[in-house]
Amino acid sequence: MSEKLTLRLSRVGTILLVIFTYSIIYLPIVIIAFLSFNASSRDQIWTGFSFVWYREILNNPRLLEAIQNTLLIAVLATLISTVLGTLFAIGIHGLSRKQRLKIMVLNNIPVVNPDIVTGISLLLVFSLLPLSFGFQTMLLAHIFFCIPFVVLSVLPKLKTLDPNLYDAAIDLGASRFKALWLVIIPSIKVGILAGSLIAFTMSIDDFVISYFTFGDGFQNVSIWIYSRLGRRTFSPSVYAYNTLVVFVTIVVLSLFNLFGKKQKSIKGEKI
Amino acid sequence: MKKLIDIQNLVKQFDDQVVLNNINLYINENEFITLLGPSGCGKTTLLRLIGGFETLDEGKILFEDKNIADIPAHKRPINTVFQKYALFPHLNVYQNIAFGLKMKKMPKETIEQEVLKALEMVKLKGYESRNIKTLSGGQQQRVAIARALVNKPKVLLLDEPLAALDLKLRQDMQYELKEMQRALGITFIFVTHDQEEALTMSDTVVVMNEGHILQIGTPIDIYNEPKNRFVASFIGESNILPATMIKDYKVNILNTEYTCVDHGFGEQTPVEVVIRPEDIELKPAQGGIEGLVTDVIFKGVHYEIIVMVGTIEFIIHSTLSQTVGTQVSITFEPEAIHVMRR
Ligand SMILES: Nc1ncnc2c1ncn2[C@@H]1O[C@H](COP(=O)(O)OP(=O)(O)OP(=O)(O)O)[C@@H](O)[C@H]1O
Numbered sequence: 001m002s003e004k005l006t007l008r009l010s011r012v013g014t015i016l017l018v019i020f021t022y023s024i025i026y027l028p029i030v031i032i033a034f035l036s037f038n039a040s041s042r043d044q045i046w047t048g049f050s051f052v053w054y055r056e057i058l059n060n061p062r063l064l065e066a067i068q069n070t071l072l073i074a075v076l077a078t079l080i081s082t083v084l085g086t087l088f089a090i091g092i093h094g095l096s097r098k099q100r101l102k103i104m105v106l107n108n109i110p111v112v113n114p115d116i117v118t119g120i121s122l123l124l125v126f127s128l129l130p131l132s133f134g135f136q137t138m139l140l141a142h143i144f145f146c147i148p149f150v151v152l153s154v155l156p157k158l159k160t161l162d163p164n165l166y167d168a169a170i171d172l173g174a175s176r177f178k179a180l181w182l183v184i185i186p187s188i189k190v191g192i193l194a195g196s197l198i199a200f201t202m203s204i205d206d207f208v209i210s211y212f213t214f215g216d217g218f219q220n221v222s223i224w225i226y227s228r229l230g231r232r233t234f235s236p237s238v239y240a241y242n243t244l245v246v247f248v249t250i251v252v253l254s255l256f257n258l259f260g261k262k263q264k265s266i267k268g269e270k271i
Numbered sequence: 272m273k274k275l276i277d278i279q280n281l282v283k284q285f286d287d288q289v290v291l292n293n294i295n296l297y298i299n300e301n302e303f304i305t306l307l308g309p310s311g312c313g314k315t316t317l318l319r320l321i322g323g324f325e326t327l328d329e330g331k332i333l334f335e336d337k338n339i340a341d342i343p344a345h346k347r348p349i350n351t352v353f354q355k356y357a358l359f360p361h362l363n364v365y366q367n368i369a370f371g372l373k374m375k376k377m378p379k380e381t382i383e384q385e386v387l388k389a390l391e392m393v394k395l396k397g398y399e400s401r402n403i404k405t406l407s408g409g410q411q412q413r414v415a416i417a418r419a420l421v422n423k424p425k426v427l428l429l430d431e432p433l434a435a436l437d438l439k440l441r442q443d444m445q446y447e448l449k450e451m452q453r454a455l456g457i458t459f460i461f462v463t464h465d466q467e468e469a470l471t472m473s474d475t476v477v478v479m480n481e482g483h484i485l486q487i488g489t490p491i492d493i494y495n496e497p498k499n500r501f502v503a504s505f506i507g508e509s510n511i512l513p514a515t516m517i518k519d520y521k522v523n524i525l526n527t528e529y530t531c532v533d534h535g536f537g538e539q540t541p542v543e544v545v546i547r548p549e550d551i552e553l554k555p556a557q558g559g560i561e562g563l564v565t566d567v568i569f570k571g572v573h574y575e576i577i578v579m580v581g582t583i584e585f586i587i588h589s590t591l592s593q594t595v596g597t598q599v600s601i602t603f604e605p606e607a608i609h610v611m612r613r
């Protein structure tokens with residue numbers, strides 16, 4: 001009897017702990033979403049439900065520009081780092097074990113390095129190069145810190161492939177390029193897609209590295225927010241933007257899960 | 272018979288390790304030739320050199336009398352069935368088989384005809400749209416064979432294609448592969464480390480060890496007249512004994528003089544003799560080589576009987592059982608003795 005009771009208690013405890021943990025994680029997001037619908041421009045006072053801050057985004061040219069810059073950098077950095085990272089991964093995969101381990105150390109250092117170190121190093125390098133700070137430097141920086149993540153997500157997928165896959169394509173008359181394009185790339189597309197998603201999120205929410213490499217009036221959202229914190233030019237439109245991003249993320253993730261499950265069940269039927 | 276491939280003085284190294292050492296081998300048209308040897312002896316490497324996936328360090332490979340060193344793999348009239356099949360995971364059965372023909376830019380209708388024909392040949396009709404991950408090992412293997420054969424190569428390379436299959440399926444496939452090879456008239460170069468497979472399927476067996484070719488011959492030659500101890504022990508169980516060649520047709524085995532059919536070894540020459548387990552007949556002790564029966568194992572068709580003669584162990588295969596602990600004489604015919612140089 002008492003054993004049953006403790007069992008039930010521990011189960012209730014577990015559930016409470018889960019609820020508590022997730023509330024803490026999601027509370028800030030909920031608060032921001034809540035504030036984004038607040039008609040007042042002052043955080044503490046709820047004066048009524050309104051979409052005014054969503055409309056504000058469009059009317060605040062500086063914020064709108066920052067959002068556009070963030071997305072532009074994220075999309076370009078994702079595309080370029082996905083292509084380069086995938087090619088790097090394929091190249092690294094072809095190396096001997098010893099060489100591969102050495103290269104992977106080089107690949108992983110930027111991943112574990114604190115952003116601030118990466119940011120300062122890039123700042124130094126860029127100031128030595130004939131580059132004007134702004135769009136160019138920020139894009140280069142984002143490409144730089146995204147590539148290792150693409151490599152890290154593509155490489156494991158390559159390892160699961162039959163080692164003779166490339167040779168098999170060549171054997172059947174494909175040129176090297178076609179073997180890569182028609183056989184290897186499609187076989188690792190899941191890894192490539194995962195890598196590009198990581199790259200995109202890394203780029204879109206980066207502040208530290210962007211802060212060291214921006215300039216010439218080219219700002220992204222995180223820098224725009226930082227430069228306006230506590231000032232009067234700060235606008236709850238940022239909350240609206242954040243809420244929109246969260247909303248889009250949730251929708252994309254849900255679709256991803258739904259789509260993935262559907263594919264699995266189709267495969268299940270075929271067996 | 273016409274020579275199709277001629278390999279001359281081929282040497283291959285990987286980082287200073289000589290993997291293939293002075294290989295000389297020719298392969299005829301329509302031949303079923305098997306490379307047989309223990310793991311790591313260089314079988315796959317030799318196959319990859321013929322296919323064009325590795326470059327050789329010395330020597331040359333002639334294909335129809337032309338050196339093929341400069342012909343890249345994708346232009347050679349050779350196709351391969353890889354060890355783990357290497358099917359394309361993102362393509363279905365039809366697309367896998369059609370891949371080679373698509374690379375040759377054949378018209379769609381021709382491709383369809385050829386793929387369906389190939390599917391029929393490997394008994395996989397109706398599997399066109401199946402995802403290859405849903406196929407069994409045996410079915411995947413058939414797809415791999417169809418994918419290679421649909422290109423009508425002059426030579427098909429097969430790297431241990433049956434290794435992953437269970438015994439029954441393997442025996443069926445051995446038979447089917449042999450039938451396909453006969454029907455299509457394609458040269459098969461087959462790699463295996465299973466001596467039984469090599470002996471049942473091949474026209475010619477090439478026994479390799481540590482990067483060397485030890486012996487080339489028909490299965491019967493290889494089995495009955497192994498050139499040395501390694502070949503003798505690798506090709507099936509056998510009794511290998513130290514002996515002395517007294518003179519032509521006379522050999523002394525374990526202090527007993529026997530008549531044999533071998534000659535040309537000189538007089539009083541130390542040699543080794545091979546006697547296959549099934550060539551020995553056990554008789555009640557009557558002199559000659561005598562020993563004690565120490566073990567009798569039933570093997571289905573025959574008994575495997577172990578007889579100890581002093582410290583030397585004899586393996587005998589016989590349909591008649593023996594009682595453990597009896598003293599017996601080991602007897603064999605002159606033809607059963609095969610003398611090898613030491
Ligand atoms: N790419 C490579 N780099 C370095 N060494 C290699 C390479 N490929 C093969 N070797 C070495 O060459 C030798 C022969 O290998 P190979 O794969 O030809 O043997 P195999 O006879 O096919 O063996 P198995 O029956 O195990 O497949 C081995 O010692 C192997 O370690």
Ligand SMILES: [Mg+2]
Binds near residue numbers: 314
């Ligand atoms: Mg091998």
